[in-house]
Amino acid sequence: MTDDNQLYNLSRRKLLAGLGTVGLASAGAGLGTSAFFSDRESFTNNSLRAGELDLLVDWQQTYDGPAESAVYGSAGRPYVNAYPDSDGDGVQDDVPQSFVVWAKRNGYDLNTAAGQSAAVAAFKDAFFADLGAGNDWEAPLVALDDVKPGDTGEVTLSLHFFDNPAYIRMLGDLTGEAENGLTEPEAEVDSTPDTGELGESVDVLVWNDDGDNVYEPRNGQDVDVVVLFDTSCSMEWADSSAGCNANENTPAPNKFPQAQAGAKALFEELLAEPDVSGLGLPADMIPDANVRVGLVEYGNDTGVKVPLGDDLDALRNEVDAMSPGNSTLLPTALEEAIDMLEGSDADEKCVVVIGDGQPHDTGNNEPGSGSPVNPLSGVTYDDWGATYSVQLTEYLEDVVGANVLTVHYEVEPEVSLATGIDTAYAQGTAPNYDIVDGEIQTIELFEIMASPVSGDPLDINRLSFAADRDRLVCVLHRIAHLCAGEVPLFYGSLDGALEALDDGLLLVGNPRVAADPESDAPVRECLEWSCTYYVGFEWAVDPAVGNEIQSDSLEFSLGFEAEQCRHNDAPFESEDAEPAGQEVTQTAD
Template sequence: MTDNDIDTIGLSRRRILAGLGAVGVASAGAGLGTTAYFSDEESFDNNTLTAGELDLKLDYRATYAGGPGRLEEVDGWYPDFDVQEEEPGVYLLGEVPDVGDFSWPEEVQERDLCDPEMNLVDGDAIPVFTLEDVKPGDYGEVTISLHICDNPSWVWMYGDLVENAENGLTDPESEVDETGGDPGEGAGELADAIDVTMWYDEDCDNVYEPGGGDDAPICVELVLDVSGSMGTGNRLQDMKDGASTLVSTILGASADNRVGLTTFANGANTVVSVTDDEAALQNAISGLSANGSTAMADGVSTGQADLENCPDGHDRIMVVFTDGQPSSGQDPASAAQAARNADPSTEIFAIGVAGAQQSTLESMASDPTDDHIFTATDDAALEQAFGQIAETLVGEQVIFEGSLAEAMAALSMDEGGIALDGNRSTEDRECFAGGLTQCIGFEWELPPDAGNEVQSDSVTFDVGFHAEQCRHNEEPGNPFEQPTPTPTATPNDTQTPE
């Protein structure tokens, strides 16, 4: 079910020669019987054009809540993975990457998983769930993280209900199931009974979080690095775009929310104190410039001081962004600890890019750090990193809710699958940026009130992802209706966990 061919743009290498002319002047003078020629030759040699790459890779973490005391039984269904009981009755069924000291929940958004040595899902069809004896009340979840290695890409999620089998009728089932139990006499009821939720898991924590915690209004302080290194390339503008997106999302989610803006370079300065005035914040963000060193600790302390201006009853949150290391002699860890221990306490998220040290981000972020650190390996991914935090704070978005049968119908390639959005914080659908991990959650449950009609039934289903380059492809149609790619077709890549 996997098509992992990467079609390469047909580009030619040409040798281009320029200035291949000769200008000659003949002269004759008294006593001179010779002729002279002036000549010149210029060339552009060894010209090479190399097609770019589009490589979609996946990793995942799958769990099954099937009741305590079943470790040996469940482990027997997975000969290639050592199933673990993480808590009573909850089993880890699979985890990729499964290399070295890598810890999926803690590091999935912090490491560069495009590294070939990480051994991600890259062209392989793998079974995530292979379960028997599923009972009403059982549920499972797989969080799949997507990695666009190199070029930004549109991404689609697709699927197929391969089988919905009756497998005969037990005596209790025959009393309530009128569809018949023999092959060809009726489909099973399990696909209709299983409930499915798919969502953008912004913090990759395997949990759907529909709202901002206790639903209290939030007061968010942006603490932004504007040191000299931020002038590199388009980094400053990418940060501005991300901060602007976060402001719009937070203030648009509730009239009671507030946002403040603090910057740090040689020192720190609160540019706009916590407010609901979006225009003032957007104007301040657009006017930021880069210069100076990296007084990160001053930024955290100054940002915390501004959070003291938050109205009572607001949850206090700080989002610290940096592209480098703190200046000598300053300790952002201590400043962050003071903010986290304040009364009321401040929850701290950290975004890093370029020269940002992972240890510094970890020293500032709230626990669990894997839910509060967002690392981008490409400046162009910064807007989406800010967007992920914004969506975490206002509530993760559902992609689909319904029965398993309905989910597979929505994901059908005949219907074009489900077009995924690389940035949920903006109005229009966006490409997935390279250099940023993004996660999709898929949870299924056989409800406790499921009846005897599903006894002995079984389902088989596939889920996959298709990526297609963004550049020169502004309004992509249904990727599954396109003709067979030719050497000049848009590069695409498809990965399928089944």
């Protein structure tokens, strides 16, 4: 991305005008003569610096074409290419879920401007691509020269922008389509020798993905979600590992209200009923899950606050009525979640844990007479309930059949748990997880408690998310898609998709709410920076098209454009800019 394409850096003219205003204010304060008492106070070295808005991408592309083809990476079919891909096998490297956790674990001081700048630069360079000539990726994203009826492909693009919130739109453009003459079998069925048919013969689906390259609408499924919400005293103090008092800690008056706002946004997205009737989707692709949500408080007044159901107002009102206090009674809350879900026959079950610190449940730190699990032989239970929490989440996964998703909210990566947790047992529940020096940090506990992304216990990629106050809503919306289903943005022919993308397709942070005409929740068009937003683009050549597309070729571009949110009530209504995009070529032989 070249400097002249970066939006909203102040021009030199504007910068000098701003500095001039500061200078005039200082000069005006010095009028007077030495005959009178006088004093002068000056603010020196005033400066203005233009902010930045830098949009970067990473991706994973797959192709279900010929079994053996040079287009695949060394991992073989279906992997074509990815970014980042350090070994060139076509499979994407692991990309950290959280910039903040990555930066702190790698020694960057985010409390200083220099430390934050260095961390952002290193993070960008390690994981994300600038597109175009002279940048990280110059080649076409898709370059397939032998597509056949029945072939399919997919690319999920992850969007990242830094330094400022932004509006994002997806763009596309048909740059070339050719018949390339008629083969003998093609001539028998194709009466348009000058017009290619590939664009109208390729079906396309574009959707808000959750990051796994698969469209999952939860079509017709029953989904039960239990949310565990932390109201312990640390939720109103800056340091979750310190005491809840002014001698040991710093008040954080916005911390708990923003957690409440995040929880309500999660409820709204889970219970939204997307209306996608205008897309012409097949019946089995409609996102129409039957979702029930329950709420369990743990901390100030631990217990079930809202049983499983679809009463959005009850969920909102209960969260609004909560206040922080008391200890972090997480094991008790997990037992409540088990009681709520164990008798459920839902197709999908989720337990979402939102909290800012380790368990502190000294009265329920190990299995007792009413526990759903039995004491483990050879396992030492710590006084705080951390080991017991791990055991309960394992029970939720293995016996209840639920996915456990954890959100560590405002947790410092270097904060360790209180001593006594059974590290060997924790390691056993996540066999490939690296517990350094036999000591578990709070974030590591949340990661171990969470379900593996792939469902394979050996997978160290867990359904665990880190969030600070500004990014909690973003993280919780992604969790809503994982549990309640994803929402399509377009369905139709490739020609139709490119026509729609030519005008730009605005992305939103809560697409389930945006697609629900009855929702009374706000649509999040302005997206938070340093969050991750996923867009899936799947194509398939109609198996019934036959010889009509022989030798046809098609070229098009895909891209994304970011525009600042501040002072911008009408995004993308100014003069159109070129998207940060990539050319795509397809040829049917």
